[in-house]
Structure formats: C-alpha cells, structure tokens
Amino acid sequence: MASSSSPTQPSFNFVYQPDGSESGWVEARTHCDHLGSVSSDLTHIPIPNTPCNRCQHPSENWLCLCCKEVLCSRFVNKHMLEHFQQTNHCLALSYSDLSVWCFSCDAYLDAQVISSLRPVYETAYILKFGEAPPLRSEV
Ligand SMILES: [Zn+2]
Ligand SMILES: [Zn+2]
Numbered sequence: 669m670a671s672s673s674s675p676t677q678p679s680f681n682f683v684y685q686p687d688g689s690e691s692g693w694v695e696a697r698t699h700c701d702h703l704g705s706v707s708s709d710l711t712h713i714p715i716p717n718t719p720c721n722r723c724q725h726p727s728e729n730w731l732c733l734c735c736k737e738v739l740c741s742r743f744v745n746k747h748m749l750e751h752f753q754q755t756n757h758c759l760a761l762s763y764s765d766l767s768v769w770c771f772s773c774d775a776y777l778d779a780q781v782i783s784s785l786r787p788v789y790e791t792a793y794i795l796k797f798g799e800a801p802p803l804r805s806e807v
C-alpha cells in the first residue's frame with residue numbers, strides 16, 4: 669500500500685524556547701507591595717519638564733511618587749536610581765512615557781489599573797498632553 673511517490677514532508681519546525689517563556693516582552697504588573705509608600709497627595713505634582721533637582725537635566729526625568737522629587741533617569745546621571753538607593757523611595761513615574769517603575773520589584777507597574785496610581789497617572793497625563801487620558805475599553 670505504501671507509495672514511494674509521496675513527497676517528503678519537512679519535519680516539524682520546533683521553536684526553541686529555553687524555559688517556555690515568551691521573548692523580551694515585559695508586562696506591567698498590576699500589584700506591588702510598595703504602594704503604601706506613595707505620597708498621599710499626588711494631585712499636585714511638578715510639571716513634566718521640571719529639570720532634575722540635582723543636575724538640572726531639562727527633560728524626560730522621573731517623578732518620585734513618595735516625595736515628589738524630580739530626578740533624572742539611569743540613562744542620564746542616574747539621580748532617580750541614586751535617590752532610591754539613599755531613601756528607599758522605590759516608585760517613580762517617567763515623564764517621558766508616563767510609565768511607573770518600582771525599583772524594589774524591578775518592574776513596571778500598570779498605573780491605569782492600580783487604583784492608588786491612576787490619579788497621579790491622570791494628573792501627569794493632563795500636565796503633559798493637556799487632556800485627560802483615553803479610557804481603556806476593557807476597564
Ligand atoms: Zn540628574
Ligand atoms: Zn523620593
């Protein structure tokens with residue numbers, strides 16, 4: 669019954685995945701244990717182009733969500749990172765893309781989902797773009 673004319677099928681194309689994890693995609697967390705250290709008044713925050721408090725770097729700085737200091741990123745003079753190392757203030761909002769980073773968790777946090785971060789995200793968004801952020805359909 670076997671026919672010698674059957675075409676040679678290529679063998680299955682196995683994709684090597686070291687530990688089953690996806691590629692470099694980093695998903696923002698929806699919870700972090702350090703949210704208790706966030707300032708209770710985040711309705712009044714510095715404007716997004718506030719210079720770094722230490723080196724006066726003019727833009728794309730980070731806002732410390734614990735004491736509202738504005739400090740530059742790890743790609744400039746690392747003053748936000750230094751601030752975390754000195755004070756243990758681990759939560760910072762990026763004025764360049766409005767993402768929230770937790771230095772202790774070493775992870776991004778989803779500021780639109782975490783209720784204690786959403787107000788400051790919205791405030792920063794309005795300061796930066798002059799309008800309220802678009803509502804996410806799945807919320
Ligand atoms: Zn700086
Ligand atoms: Zn701070």
Ligand SMILES: [Zn+2]
Binds near residue numbers: 700758771773774
């Ligand atoms: Zn954390």
